[in-house]
């Protein structure tokens with residue numbers, strides 16, 4: 236690994252590479268003006284000319300990547316054609332570690348490195364607008380070896396020891412010198428830049444504030460994780476345990492150890508906006524709330540958080556995927572909670588899996604990473620199996636709470652009345668719980684009233700004009716909505732095809748329809764509906780959760796947001812309306828995902844003294860997923876999954892990369908896909924499936940075709956993809972998206 240020290244400027248260079256946050260294939264070369272010749276260092280934020288514009292970028296330097304990942308070197312440009320850097324901005328430089336991480340993610344995902352940089356810079360650059368983002372202070376006397384020029388003397392006189400920080404502009408004006416003099420003194424260890432602005436709003440979490448009492452395998456696991464943190468070296472550990480076994484409690488012990496060392500910890504949660512209870516929990520343990528990072532925190536909080544993370548004053552950052560691209564002063568621990576969650580995969584822009592890239596980041600930071608889950612992904616289990624990851628297991632729920640009993644309702648034997656969706660068995664069970672003053676939950680992972688609207692006269696189906704999808708009726712809003720794009724339209728009175736009036740019928744249930752049914756079955760119950768479109772944002776979620784905890788709600792009806800790690804002590808019954816829902820389709824992980832989701836939903840029941848029960852409505856009760864949910868034997872289920880994937884070299888026993896070809900013009904998409912098909916790579920352990928129309932063949936008006944590259948595990952897909960894509964030229968209307976390790980096959 237090439238490490239460039241931030242303190243040592245490059246030996247008087249005439250040219251440097253600058254990475255711009257733009258979709259170019261590589262960094263661009265620029266000439267270094269005389270004024271910066273002795274002080275410019277990799278990581279510095281600079282302004283450069285690009286065409287007629289000014290762009291902000293970062294001085295880059297080739298990092299050493301694994302052979303398979305390394306992109307080909309860019310073409311040399313003659314020195315005479317280079318344009319000079321305009322200026323260096325007064326911002327903290329990007330650390331070598333973060334720069335290497337950016338290169339790594341770009342190389343792995345085949346995204347333009349500038350687009351990965353853009354994710355890291357998004358907040359960094361905002362600091363620019365606050366004039367006094369960085370201040371300079373004196374930290375020492377000049378060493379003997381430093382030649383004391385009049386200019387340097389003037390700076391030292393202007394900034395005595397102990398003086399308050401001043402900006403670069405103030406300092407250079409007061410001393411009557413150029414920027415490079417100040418930089419030179421900083422490089423010699425006499426001055427130092429620091430972030431100014433308001434005092435950090437992030438109080439330090441206290442690792443000794445309120446530690447839990449740990450016994451048995453909790454104690455063992457906590458000791459192990461503390462030891463990993465103490466090693467100050469990379470390691471990866473799977474922390475596995477049923478819901479309620481204390482995984483969170485235990486990984487917070489690792490955070491405590493990291494805090495005791497004065498280092499920083501990064502915790503990635505799958506749905507940060509839904510994590511109000513988690514934040515409270517953290518505050519109970521450490522006395523203060525952590526710094527939070529996700530797309531919905533405001534501009535100002537963003538800037539402060541970024542700066543506090545950069546200067547090390549924010550000790551614990553809890554964030555969504557994007558927190559991976561923050562700049563840490565001293566990262567000592569990474570946690571990924573619910574590591575199996577598909578939301579860690581970003582599907583737009585740079586397509587990356589935050590769980591996997593978190594492992595890379597931890598490795599580069601020489602820090603341990605902990606992956607926590609009740610139902611770990613097959614990928615992670617395989618990494619345990621092959622010895623790459625360590626494994627800690629918590630076997631029982633804390634405090635002796637029992638795991639809920641899971642039972643199947645065979646919908647063929649106990650069907651609901653015509654036009655309804657709740658089996659009499661489920662209705663009775665809910666009534667019993669409500670009668671005892673306990674809470675119940677109905678889960679259906681589908682928003683809206685009905686997923687399909689059909690004309691009874693001619694059979695016409697209401698479809699999205701821009702996508703290959705049915706429109707979902709949202710009865711409360713009186714619209715039909717596409718769940719793949721923003722299209723909505725009023726529910727028509729007459730069939731648009733045959734003109735028949737009052738002939739359109741809602742087919743199948745969404746949670747609005749289940750709510751309607753529940754209101755008539757349980758007229759006295761206080762019902763709360765929880766879906767991403769009825770409860771949006773952290774505040775509304777926290778309020779809803781508060782109501783449930785205070786028992787102001789009897790029956791909760793929700794989509795997958797109710798599955799998140801909520802602790803509802805009075806909830807004793809979970810009814811899953813359609814347990815088979817996720818099992819259709821072409822997704823190789825359909826079984827695994829359904830099992831994970833339903834187990835997580837089930838885990839909401841019986842978290843306190845009263846035992847919980849889970850009822851699964853299914854038309855395929857013999858399915859291995861249903862059987863695993865009843866028996867609770869996930870290890871056996873996952874072993875079977877593994878056996879099914881092994882022979883075909885499906886992940887994690889082989890590697891996948893998808894190419895999604897799309898165009899507004901169907902023929903253009905077909906042509907491009909065909910060309911890719913013709914030049915598809917082949918060889919031992921290399922195979923290409925497709926091209927085929929994507930399951931969502933039209934999305935937002937773009938026609939989509941898919942190709943899937945599958946290789947044996949010991950063959951990296953990146954060089955193959957680079958060569959393949961390099962052979963084909965596409966017309967400008969065609970876009971090819973690369974998805975390495977795809978988890979969506981739509």
Ligand code: ADP
Pocket residue numbers: 447448449450453476477478479480481482483484485633802
């Ligand atoms: P998981 O993350 O595995 O679902 P949690 O860490 O959320 O489990 O623990 C479940 C519940 O039990 C939480 O309310 C937690 O505070 C409590 N708990 C777990 N372990 C302990 C412990 N050692 N002492 C006190 N409370 C605990």
Ligand code: ZN
Pocket residue numbers: 699700701702704717718719720721722935
């Ligand atoms: Zn649509």
